[in-house]
Amino acid sequence: MATSRMLQSLYPWVANPLIVGAPMRVMSGPALAVAVSNAGGLGFIGPNVKTQDTLSDLEEALTLVTKARNVASSPFHSLPSEYSLLPVGVGFQLWADDLEIASSAVAKYNPCAAWLYAPRDGQKGFDLWSRRIRIVSPKTQIWIQIGTLTEVRQLLQSSERPDVIVIQGAEAGGHGRATDAMGLITLLPEVADALRGSGIPLCAAGGIADGRGAAAAFCLGASAVAMGTRFLAAEEARISKGYQQEVVRASDGAISTTKTLLYNQLRGTTGWPKEFSPRTIINRSWIEHQTGTPFEELKRRHDEALKAGDSGWGPEGRLATYAGAVVGLIHDIKPAAAIVRDTREGTLQSLRDSEAVIL
Numbered sequence: 006m007a008t009s010r011m012l013q014s015l016y017p018w019v020a021n022p023l024i025v026g027a028p029m030r031v032m033s034g035p036a037l038a039v040a041v042s043n044a045g046g047l048g049f050i051g052p053n054v055k056t057q058d059t060l061s062d063l064e065e066a067l068t069l070v071t072k073a074r075n076v077a078s079s080p081f082h083s084l085p086s087e088y089s090l091l092p093v094g095v096g097f098q099l100w101a102d103d104l105e106i107a108s109s110a111v112a113k114y115n116p117c118a119a120w121l122y123a124p125r126d127g128q129k130g131f132d133l134w135s136r137r138i139r140i141v142s143p144k145t146q147i148w149i150q151i152g153t154l155t156e157v158r159q160l161l162q163s164s165e166r167p168d169v170i171v172i173q174g175a176e177a178g179g180h181g182r183a184t185d186a187m188g189l190i191t192l193l194p195e196v197a198d199a200l201r202g203s204g205i206p207l208c209a210a211g212g213i214a215d216g217r218g219a220a221a222a223f224c225l226g227a228s229a230v231a232m233g234t235r236f237l238a239a240e241e242a243r244i245s246k247g248y249q250q251e252v253v254r255a256s257d258g259a260i261s262t263t264k265t266l267l268y269n270q271l272r273g274t275t276g277w278p279k280e281f282s283p284r285t286i287i288n289r290s291w292i293e294h295q296t297g298t299p300f301e302e303l304k305r306r307h308d309e310a311l312k313a314g315d316s317g318w319g320p321e322g323r324l325a326t327y328a329g330a331v332v333g334l335i336h337d338i339k340p341a342a343a344i345v346r347d348t349r350e351g352t353l354q355s356l357r358d359s360e361a362v363i364l
Contacts, residue, residue: 008206008228012169015146016117018080018092020045022223022352024345025208027233028052028096028120029179034243035066037236037341038093043073044342045080045349047229049094049120056103056110059095063114066093090144094118099134100125100278107134112141120171122150123180125278128159135165148208152182157196161203169206171231172196176212176258176284178234178329183264183282188212190225197226214334216351220359223352232348234329239341247315249338251326254319255286258330262286267294268325271307286326288319 012023019042026033026041026048033051041048050062070092073079081092095116097107100123111119119138124130135147150171151157160167173181174189189211200207209222210231219230237244237252255261264282269275271290285291290303303323310316310323317324 008204011204012206012228015168016047016092017088018042018045018084019047020080020349022219022349023047023229024219024348025049025229025231026236026341026345027210027231028094029233029237030098032237032242032244033096033233034241035062035069035093037239037241037243039066039069039073040239040241040341041236041345042070042092043079043081044345046345047094047118048341049096049118050116051096052098052102056097056106059097059107059110060113063091063095063110063116067091067114090115090117092117094120094146094148096120096122097134098123099130101276104134104137108137108141111138111145115142116145118146118148118169120148120150121167123278123281128156128163131160131167132163132165135167139165150210152192153185153187154192154195154199157199161199166203167205169208169229170196170200171208171210172227174209174211176330177210178237178262178284178331179327180277180281180283181211181264183280185280190221193222193225193227200226212329212331214329214331216348216353217355218331218334219348219352220355223356224359230348230352232344234331235335235344235348236341237328238335238338239344240338241341245315245318247318247322248324248326250315251286251318251322252328252332253335253338255326255328256333258332262328262330262332263291265291267291267303268327270300271304271323272325283325283327284329286328286332288322288324288326290323 024046028049028051038048038050074081146168148169149167152173175186206228208229209227214235
């Protein structure tokens with residue numbers, strides 16, 4: 006409860022329970038991030054193909070926030086005039102992003118939080134980025150995403166402790182731990198035990214798509230929950246329609262998704278540290294890879310599918326569809342504000358129902 010109150014004081018527009026829009030690469034653009042925050046959550050702009058593009062994303066977010074602050078029904082309207090931070094966060098993939106450009110962007114726009122992930126050199130990378138961001142924007146909170154208890158212990162030993170730790174379970178979409186991933190229901194309480202007394206809030210990620218999953222995470226020790234895959238099906242997501250429709254169509258994530266580097270290789274997005282591997286929805290590329298089709302032929306077919314528009318996705322498609330195992334709980338595309346509202350209300354209802362069952 007104390008850490009939940011701490012988050013609400015740091016981000017005065019948010020409503021409890023706190024729903025966070027994860028910084029999905031490219032797809033979490035300024036429209037999605039601002040919509041999540043404007044609904045009483047905390048939205049993050051995701052990393053871009055080039056770090057330089059984050060500057061234009063933050064500029065667009067500033068424009069959207071400025072407009073919203075003039076609307077009486079917006080929670081931004083009630084922010085104190087002296088509140089100088091941008092009420093959205095920004096995410097960086099440390100192995101690929103440029104620290105100089107990133108720190109310049111943070112210095113110029115002062116986002117309320119910076120979400121750091123996947124350094125090439127482990128804790129040293131987190132320390133370097135945290136130190137630089139705190140120098141250029143002292144009020145920007147540092148969020149660090151990890152996926153193992155070992156990483157949590159390293160964070161606690163560091164002189165550059167984060168303000169928030171995001172713990173990602175094995176169910177997550179996109180790039181998670183490759184070989185040492187653990188399900189959130191086991192990992193989260195163990196991490197919560199390790200953080201007891203530290204004063205560091207814990208944000209749960211991976212496998213959460215509605216109020217039931219969020220309620221479980223809060224019961225296991227989280228002070229906030231982050232959703233990525235669910236926001237792929239938000240109207241404001243920066244995503245191809247074919248990709249989005251496949252997220253809605255897919256079900257039975259244990260069978261329809263897998264962790265593989267194949268799609269990274271087909272897309273040419275290599276260079277990730279060896280600790281990470283993405284989860285994706287299975288399609289023809291994966292099936293033919295499993296049956297022995299040579300990579301060169303898979304690559305040729307993949308590149309042809311790139312020219313096919315939205316039909317390049319789907320069970321008979323070939324394009325990367327990074328998504329979490331939670332796809333079977335996503336049935337529609339709706340505004341981000343509705344997703345935040347429904348998840349918050351569903352969380353509270355699930356907690357009430359649980360209390361009634363226990364009593």
